[in-house]
Amino acid sequence: MNIFDIRKDGRDVIRRFDSNEITITGCLGERYIGCGMKKGVLHVKGTPGNALAAYLDGGTVYVDGNVQDAAADTMNAGLLAVNGSAGDALAYGMRGGRVYVLGDAGYRAGVHMKAYEDKKSILVIGGRAGSFLGEYLAGGIIIVLGLGYEDKRITGYFCGNGMYAGTIYLRTDKEPLNLSDKLIKRTVGDDERERIIRPIVTDFASRFSIPPERCLEGGFIAIEADKSKSYSQLYAAV
C-alpha cells in the first residue's frame, strides 16, 4: 500500500504516482483530488475539499470522512463511496458510474444526472438530502434511504423540479414537500423493489459494511416526470 500525506508530499507527487492503489491522508480542504481519474483505487482520509472526483472516469475513490461541495461533478464512470456526508451540488451533471454517500447530502444533489444506453448514473444517499434534489434529472437513479431519519422527511423543498427522465426513489411514505405538479409520485411495488432497488442498495451496503436489509426496511416511493407534461408544450413557433 502506498500512503502519502497530502500536506507533506504535495499534490503533484500524488498526481504523478503511477500505482493501482494509493492512500492519501491528512486532507484538510485540498480541492480537485481524483479529478479526471481513469483507473485505480484512491483512498482519501480526512476532509477533502471541493470538486473531489470531478470528471471521474473509471477509477474508485473511497473517502473516510466528509466531502465538500461539487463532489463527483460531471462524473463519467467509476465509483465514489463516501463514509460520511457530502456538501452541496453532489454529482452535478453526472453521466455514469455510482456515487454512494453513507451520511447526508446538502442542497442540489444529483441535479441533471443522465443515462444513456449502458451508462446509467446511480446516486445513493444513506441519510437525507437537502432541497433541490434531482432537479432537471435527465436519467439515472437517485435513491435516498433516510437511515436514522425514520418518520422524518428525508428530502427538502423542490425535489425533482424540472426533471424529465430517470427516477428518484425515497425510502419513506411521506410525499416530498411542495412536489411539482409536473411530477408523478407512486408507491414502489415489490417487484420493482427487488429488481431495481435491491441490487443497488446491496452494493451500497457492502461498501460500508452495513446490513442491506436495514436499507430495504419499509416502503419506497418513486418520483418520476409526468410524460404528458413535457417541455415541448411550452412553446409556439413564430
Added chain:
Amino acid sequence: MRRYRIRKDESCVSCLRCVRECSFGAITAGDDKSLVFHHEKCTDCQRCVSFCPAGAIYITEDENRFRRNAVFSEDDIKEIRLQAETGGVLLSSMGASGRNVPIYFDKMLLNASQVTNPSIDPLREPMETAVFLGQRPEGIERNQMGDIEDNLPPHLELKTPIMFSAMSYGAISLNVHKALASAAEKLGIYWNTGEGGLHESLYPYKEHTIVQVASGRFGVHETYLNTAAAIEIKIGQGAKPGIGGHLTGKKIIGDVSKTRMVPEGLDAISPAPHHDIYSIEDLAQLVMSIKEATHYEKPVIVKVAAVHNIAPIASGIARSGADIISIDGYRGGTGAAPKRIRDNVGIPIELAIASVDQRLREERIRDRVSVIVSGGIRNSSDAVKAIALGADAVSIGTAALCALGCHICASCHTGRCAWGLATQIPELTKRLDPEKGAELLVNLVNAWTREIKEIMGGMGINSIEALRGNRMALRGVDLNEKELEILGIRYAGE
C-alpha cells in the same frame, strides 16, 4: 402565419424542382403535376428561388396587410393571436430583431493615413494578423544563465483574428460541423463544438477544436475535454442571456443522441444556470477543475452574454483563473430561443467590448485575459472596429452559416432547414457537401483577412495587435455624448 406569397411566371417549365427543394411543404405538386402553393408555410428561405432553373419563382411579402396602427404592428397582432390560440411561449431563432436598437458598427468610421504618416501596402509589405489568446506572463523570467525562460501560459494561436462561434451538433448538422472543423484547420483558426458534444469522426481536428462545457454537460467527459485545443465554459449566449436551452426530442436522433449521450427522442434541457456555479468563486472552481482534468495544458474560456453589468462580470471572470473571456452580444444568433428574450435581453456587443476593455485596463488586469467577441459580426470592417474597441478576436456564427447557404429565414427551430444546415433530416443534411462547405468558409475568412490587411495598411498599422483597443482609429457619427463616452471614441471631425 401567412407572411409571404409565392408566385410563378410563364417561364415555369414545370420541372417540379421547387417541390423537391421546399422542405417546409409550401410548394407541392397537384395530381396533374401542376404547382400548388401553400403560402402560409413559406418561410422565405429562398431555396426554391435559388434552384429554379427558369428563374420563374417569386417570393414576396404578402401584400395583404393588417390595417396600419401606430402602436401595434402586424407582427404584434399576429403573435397575440398565436399565443391566444396556443398558450405558448413564442419560439424563434437567429439573432435579435429589436426594431430600435442601433447597430453601433454602422455609426463608427475608421481612420486612414494621409501625408503625416505613410499607409502600408499589404500586397508589398508584411502585415501581421496572427493573434495569441490567453494569459500573458506578468514579466520576463530568466534562468541563472541569463536566458529567457518560457513562462507563457497555455494559449491559442490564430493566423487571423476570426474564429467560428459555438454551434452545437443537434442545432446544426454534422456536415456543418465537418465543414467548420476542416475550414478551421486549413485557416489556422478554431471552431467551437457548442454544447452538444463532439462527434468521434471530428476527433482528428482536435488541434483546432474548442469544446464547450455548458450547464447540461452533454457529451462532456474526460476524453472530450482532452480532445480540444481549449475548453469553453458556457455561462450564457447573446440570443438568450439568463436562460437555458431546450433541444427538442425530435432533433435527438441517431448520432446526435449518441454524441450528446441523450436517449433518442428525449428532450435535452440545459438548465438556466450551472447549478455548480452560483458565484465567481464557484466559477473559479470549475475553471480550475477543468484545468486539473486537462493537466494545465489548455486555456479555459468563459463565455457570457453581454448584459448590463458586463464590465464587473468580466473583471470577475478575469480573476477566476480563466484565460479567455468570450462575450456574445445582443444580436448573437441561436438555433432556438424564446422571442421575447432574444429581442429584449442583453446589450449590443460594441458597447460591451468598450466597457469591458476599459474596465480591465483600469483594473490593470487586461493582460490576464484575452477577449473574444461575437454577436452580429457581418463583415471584416465590423471585425476591425470590434478589435479597435478592445477585442482580441471575433467569432462568427451567422456569417459562417450564410457562407454555407443560410438566407436567415430564422426557421432553425423548426428543424426543417431547406439549406441542410439547422436540421438532422438526412435528405436535408446531405444538401451540404462538407468539403465544398469548408472551401466556402476558407474563402470567406481569407477574403476578410485580406480586407483587414487593407484596412490596417490604410491606417499605417502593420500588426493587428497594434490595433487592439486603439480607439483613436475610430470616430463616431450620429451618436450622443453618452454613447461616445461608453465607446471611448471621439465624434467625427474631432
